[in-house]
Amino acid sequence: MFKDTGPLDAASILLNLTDYRVITATHEPAGRQVLIEPVATEAACPSCGVLTTRIQSRPVHRVKDLPSGGDGLDLWVRKRRMACQESACPRRSFVQTTSQLPFRARITARLSQRMVDEMSCELRAVSRVAAAHGVSWPTVMARLNAVGELVRDVDRMFIRRLGIDEHRFRKVRYARGRNGKVVRIEPWSIVFTDLDTGKILDIVDGRRGATVKRWLKARPRYWRQRVQFVAIDMSSEFRKAVRETLPTAKISVDHFHVIQRANLMITQVRRRRSHEVHERRGRAADPAYKYRKLLTCNLENLSITQVERLKLILESDPELGVIYGIKEHVLQLLKTRDIHDFQSRWAMLEKSVKATKMVEAKSLFRTLTAWRSQLLVFIRTRLMNARSEAANLTTKNLKRIGRGYRNHSHYRMRIFLYTAGLRPC
16 A cells, blocks of 8 residues: 655656656666656546546556656556546546646657657657657657647738748659650649748648639738738749739849849850850850859959959950840849939949840840839838748758658648747757
8 A cells, every 4th residue: 555645755756747646666677667646636527527536446557758867767647537426417437637648648748748849949850759759650740730730820820021932842753644644743832931030831732823822812801911011033923913812012022033033144145155156065165164153243242363254254255244244233223222223223224235235135124124113112121032942941951851751741740830939949
């Protein structure tokens, strides 16, 4: 017969499990074993709510808990099956539960919280966390799914600045269709990000504007009215979807893609001139090919040696010098901070493009003209899609750690938890 030492005995304090006390602790050949039971001696019936102290049986179950004093600790809980004494209650008996061990729980609540914290704090594989705590992979993933359903309620979030970007979920695959032809499958996803916090709101399968429009229409009207700014890439489909679903929101184009488009213009001219002058593609002996990376760099960031090499390239071909000047006009345009300076820089860019006959420069200027209003929003707000790009990097790291994901729902849940701001570290 065990002697009741009260709820604050030394063993119970060391175990530190809320609402439980240690009954006995033994050292078996297989390891240490600890038997615990709830401190409360009465419980309320879940059907009628009447308190009862009558015990019908004391079943013993093994549960998983955090390590205490090292590994090799088996925790056994002696539950109480209470008998309901209310004659009108249809329930005859029930099992006493606590906050640490709910009904039919085999894992303590603090162990579940520890697993969720570890998965949210670090880019770790689920199998690694499961092996560290001696549980199975589905057990850890079930805890993540339960918490993820609570943190991914987008409709309750106050979103003022929204970021939209596309992301490739996995590698390109080829499959044979019903008609026997091989079909190329590109599993793209669209990432919606809160640009104020960097939190990923949702990851939706698809790549076209219809997917963006469908997701935005699914949000409540009050949610859509709160969105003031939207940052996107140079995608006309995304712009059209945002205009139709968020008519009051201002659209800002990410300047990184504008610079990328200007650098692509220089590359196209350099390749074309190589075929026109040498009737071949570029070689290491050609200055324009050997130092081609300098054409896409900012002039102010180059060293003295790099500037001399750049002059050698521009002097070897006049068209490269003209197109490089147009690229610099675009960079100066993106550095402006007010509308007046933007208009003057735009006039200089337009004058330079009209003075040349290169189709690459005129194509770039037509693109910038189509996105002029979005560029003005960027100049006023300096709103970019950098947090969305950072979210894409996070998703890629998750795929590397997990060695790839076949289940898209598990993949989304890991991303939600990692960017939800739940990390205690």
